[in-house]
Amino acid sequence: MINYKGYITLFLVPTIALFMLVYAVSLVILFGTSFTEWSTGLKPMFVGFRNYIQMFSDDASFKEGFWNTTVWVLLQSTVHVLIGVVFAIILNMKEFYWKFARTVFMFPNIISGAAVGMLFLCMLNPNFGAVNSIARLFGHSDYAQNWFMDYATAFLSVTMTWLPYAAVVTILILAEIAAIPDSLFESARIDGASELKINLFIVIPMLRNIIGTCVILAGTSMLQKMDIIMMTTGGGPGNTTLNLPMYIYKTAMMENNFGYSNSVGVFLIGFGIVFVLLARYLFRIGSSEV
């Protein structure tokens, strides 16, 4: 019998080394310094749970950032995934347009976040933006909605820069649909099932695992989202579009308060873990039962 132990160890080492260097050390430092008062130029000073107590008791900006982050996670893991799934099912009908539509739908996902931010800044500019210009064409000559800065529209405007562009979800779902045996579809059709019924009672239940994965991918992407917010609103007006990553950035880079910023970072990681566990539980990811 061949002894694989040496090879297994050898192959494990690069992964472990990378994890230790890139993540584990950073996480230990992050967690450790979250219990300190630490700003650049000074040594960290242990303050116990003070940062965490302040976060929950006396920090309105954190609460607003947490609320916005939660709403965006929920929207992204539901509406965004739903759009992707529906689009995939439509494309799966393989009508004449399906390849063209799949490619076009992918465009927003291959453009960098900063470029998407600039694009929307121009499109929604109150003076020369395409949206207001179209409104003016229809007789509203003075129409000058400030989409990103008006309290009534800022959150929605920022949300619309990412919510509908679910091409990654669509691609994953399409791949999973392609793996469903043709015999199932044929049996259903012989039994007289309509396309709607086939999709509702055969396709979607069989996509449970991949939909769960998409929910995790989409939801956790909102825990990292900062580029577009930075480019468009900076978290404003007020704190209307502030999320936790943006708040962490501001606390560290603008207030030079790295200790507090790291405690918010630890909270954000905890939030992400809870979300992933919840999604795994709800979608029974990994289980083969339909």
Added chain:
Amino acid sequence: MNKTFYKTSSTIAGVLMLLASVTACGSNSSSGSSAPSSGSPSASATASAQPSNQAAAKAPVKIKYLTFRVGTHASAKLEAEQIKQFNEKYGKEIEVQVEEIPSDSAYEDKIKILAASGDIPDVVMGKNGINDILIKGNLATPFNDYLSQDPEWAKEIGDEALAANTRDGKVWSISDQKQTVGYFYNKEMFDKAGIKPAQTWDEFMSNNEKLKSAGFVPLALMTGENAWTTNLILASIVGTSGEAGNKFMNTLHPSDFNTPEMIDALGKVKTMLEKYTTKDAIGAGYANAANNFCQAKAAIIANGPWMIGDFSDTTKCAAGFDQKVGIAAFPGNGMISSYEVGYMNGGKTQETRDAAEKFIRFKTGLEGQRIALEFGNVVPVSDQVQPSDELKQKYPLLVESIQVGNQSQVHYGSFDSIVYPNVSDAWKLLYPELVYNKSTAEEIAKKLSEIAAKNK
């Protein structure tokens, strides 16, 4: 057996990597380094004030320099020319390794992150709170010894500029330019509205109304980024409001914004944002405001003389636009007049500190100031540097700007030069609150005080 083997090997590998990473993190102190603040000029540096043949024989000392003055930045040309001329003169002794960072805020973020790891470049621009971080972290070398050994250089910078960057007797940075900021106005629009530059703020508001009645948008304002053009007006209202307001605008890191002058100024700016500016001002960046003025969509923009070159640049303004632009001091004969923080010496060894000092001396001495004036319309810190005849002919507005600056009587700093970085960052969030009536001027002033108190 298997489980134990995997556990042991994984644990050993993990511990080894952790040790390696910790050791690597702690190994950035080189043998030649010493505490920055204890630095003083070496014999070679002292001698290098005069031409030295010895230095040319050695391999050039490498120094790192990060700059945001690149691409379309207003000072990109002057930066490139200064580096080119420095290389021509000192290239055999010093090799400046330039890293281009294509925005001010990206530069600030990068330096702050490098400062957190104690690995800053040899030459650092100390803008927007970077100087405080480097001083607090003992990451920079003061220039006192260098200046005392080269009094000619000290004279070229001037006492006022040196004093502006001195803390507890230590000169932490050398200013390379003076900010003298009034406002530019479109003479054609002013003539059509039948107005002249205002002498009082009431007249300024009345001019805005007359411009509006004549069919023009009076002000090119913006509240995004650091709300630069808007805040120049806000600073001027406060700075010209009397002794208390002027003192406030000349105080480094003010902590209490809840003052009658500040509240009154915020009220006036609210009116300007509501009634007298372009529709995109709330949330707009500097480029939008500059474009609105250059494209004759607004009559007034507050800004410094570095913008003068744009008026004759046909990629930014219509041909002949420079003939239509006038310059004025703010009402109350006030002008923003402050010295830039300038350059700090972040060298870690005596050799790099001396080389960095030489680079900074070139950039901030008469030669560097002259290049900055000729290539970037930057106001020099020394009176010894005057615009050339060619420059005067090319940019008569620059001469006018210097004259207006000399005639102005009330001087104060810009908000960016006096407040903490987190306050600079807060304007873009607070102005919409003010304009959309979510907060009153009093509440905004209170919030600014709270934000300033958060700074570490």
